[in-house]
Amino acid sequence: MGTDTETMLEDLGLSKTEAKVYLCLLDEAALPAATIADRTGTSRSSVYLILRSLVDKGLIDAGAGYSSRYHAAPPGRALGALLERERLELENRKQQVDLMLPGLTAQFEQNARADGELVEILRTPSLVGERFDRLQSEARTSIDIVVRGPLQVGGPNDAEVAALRRGVRARAIYDDAILADPVVARNLAGWTSEGEQARVYPGALPMKFALFDAHTVVMPLVAPGVTGVVAIIVRNHELAAALEFLFDTLWTASTPLKQV
Template sequence: MLESLGLDPMEERVYRFLVATAEADITDLIGNLGIDAQTVETILISMRVRGLIRTIGPGRRRFAAVAPDIVLGSQLLRHQQAIDWARREVDQLSEEYRDSVRRRDAGRLVEVLPNRAALQERLDHLQETARHEVLHFCRDHETVLPSEENHAEFAALRRGVEYRVIYEKPLLAEEGMPADIAYGVKLGEQARVMSWLPVRLTIVDHETAVLPLVQVDGISEQTAALIRGGQLLEALIALFECYWERATLLRIAEDGALTERTTRCPLGPDDLYLVSLLVGGASDTSIATQLGVSQRTVQRRVSNILDVTGARTRTQLAWRAATEHWL
C-alpha cells in the first residue's frame, strides 16, 4: 500500500512492525516476520539511509520507526506537488493538442447534430460535464423543461457551476414559467430578460457551443451545430456578453414572485438633458454654449451627475442611461 511512497512490500512489513511495537532488534524482526538475517540487515540499512527508522539503546542495535506523519507526510506532500505539476502540464499539452487538431482539421470545429434526440442528449451531456459556467439564450416558443425535469442544470448548479441565462420576455407570460425561472434563481442561476433574442444558444465553459440550425416548423427535423473552439465560438461568446450587458436583471421579490429589476432615474430633467448631450457626443465646450454656462460649470455638473448615479466614468454613465432607459 505504501509503494507509491517508495517502500517495497518487505520494507513496509518491517516499518509497520516497528510502528506497532515501538522498538525492536534484529532478532525480533527475524522471529516475527520470518525474514532471514541478511535480508533484515539490508532492509534496515536502506531504511536508515532514507530516514524511515532510527537506532536506539545501548550499542544502537535496536530500531524504532520515525513518526509516519514526519517521514511519509513530507513524501506525500512532494508526491502531491508533483501530481499537481503533472496535471497542469497535461492540461497545457491537451490544449496544445486540441489547437493542433483544430488547425489541421477545421472540419472538427463544427459537428452537425441531425435530430432533436441527438441535440437533447448532447445538451444533457455538456451540462453534466460542465466545470465552470454555462451561458444560455432561452427564446420564446422553444422547448423549455419544467423545473421538475431540468435535472442537468440544477445538478450542475448544486456542484458549483455558474449559469447565466437570458430569457425572451414573452416567456415570462407563459403559464408556470415564472415559477420555474424563480426556482433556478433560488439555486443560484443568474437570470436576465430581453424583449427579443436573435437565436437559441448554449455555451459551456467557453469551450463548446450548441447553435440550432434551419428548421421549418412541422416539416423538417430540428438540427443543430456543435461548435468547438475557433473564432466562430469567440464570436458567439461576444454575442452573448453583448446581450447580457443590455438585459434586465430578474430577481425574486419578498413575496417569492419573479420580477424585473426597475431602477428609478435619480436625475432631474436638466441633468438628463445634459446627459443626452453627452451621449450624443457633444464636447464640453459645445454643451456650455447650448446651456449658456461656462465650461467649468459643465464639468462640475457632470462630476455631480457621476456621484449621484454611481458611475465612475462618462462612458459608464452613458451605458447606464441606455441600459436603464433614462433617456
C-alpha cells in the same frame, strides 16, 4: 498491532512488507537482518533492500557494520518523516503539473479551435445536465441560450451564476410559455440579478439551443420514432456562426424582460 495499522502505514506510502517490518521492530529490541527476515516471512535476499528503504524513510535506525542490528525509530519521528516525504512528493507533483499545464492547455485549445467537426451524442438527461454545467464552467466569454419547453435540465443553474460572477456574458431568450415553468419562475429573478441578460420572444421559438464562446453548440434532438438520443454537442465554427446569427435575429425581435 493488527492489519488496520499495516493498512494505515501503507496509505502513508509504505509497502506491505515495509509496514510489516516496521511493526515487527516496534515490538522488539534491536534485531539483526536475518532474524527480521524470519519473523516477518521476508526472504533474506530482499530483507536488506527493505531495511535500507526504511532507513532512508526515517522509520528505522541501524547500527554500524555488516552484522548491525536494526531498531524502530520513535513513532512520532517516524510518522512525521512519512508525512514530510508525502508533502515533498505532493509538492513535486504540483510543480510537474504547473510545468505541463500550459502546454497541455494550448494543445487542447488548438484542437478545440480546429475547423474539423466534433460531435458528441448525449443519450440521457443526467448526462445532458452534467455536460451543460461543464460547458458553462469552461466558458470564457459568452453563453447564449434559446429557451423553450420542455426543459431537459433544471435547478438553480449554479454553473451559470459562477460564470456570470467571473465576467462571462450570458444572454437568454425565453418564449411566453416557458416563463410559467416552475423551474424558470422560481429562478429567473436570481439569474437576472446576477447579470443574465434576459428577453422574451413574442410567440413560440422555432428551436432551442445553447452557444458557448461562439464555438460550441448544445442542441436537443426531437424526431418522431427516435428514442434514446437526447441532445448533441457540436464544435464547429460554421454551425456556431449560423446559430449566432439566428440568436441575434431572435434577440432583436424579443422584448427585454423588465418591460414584460
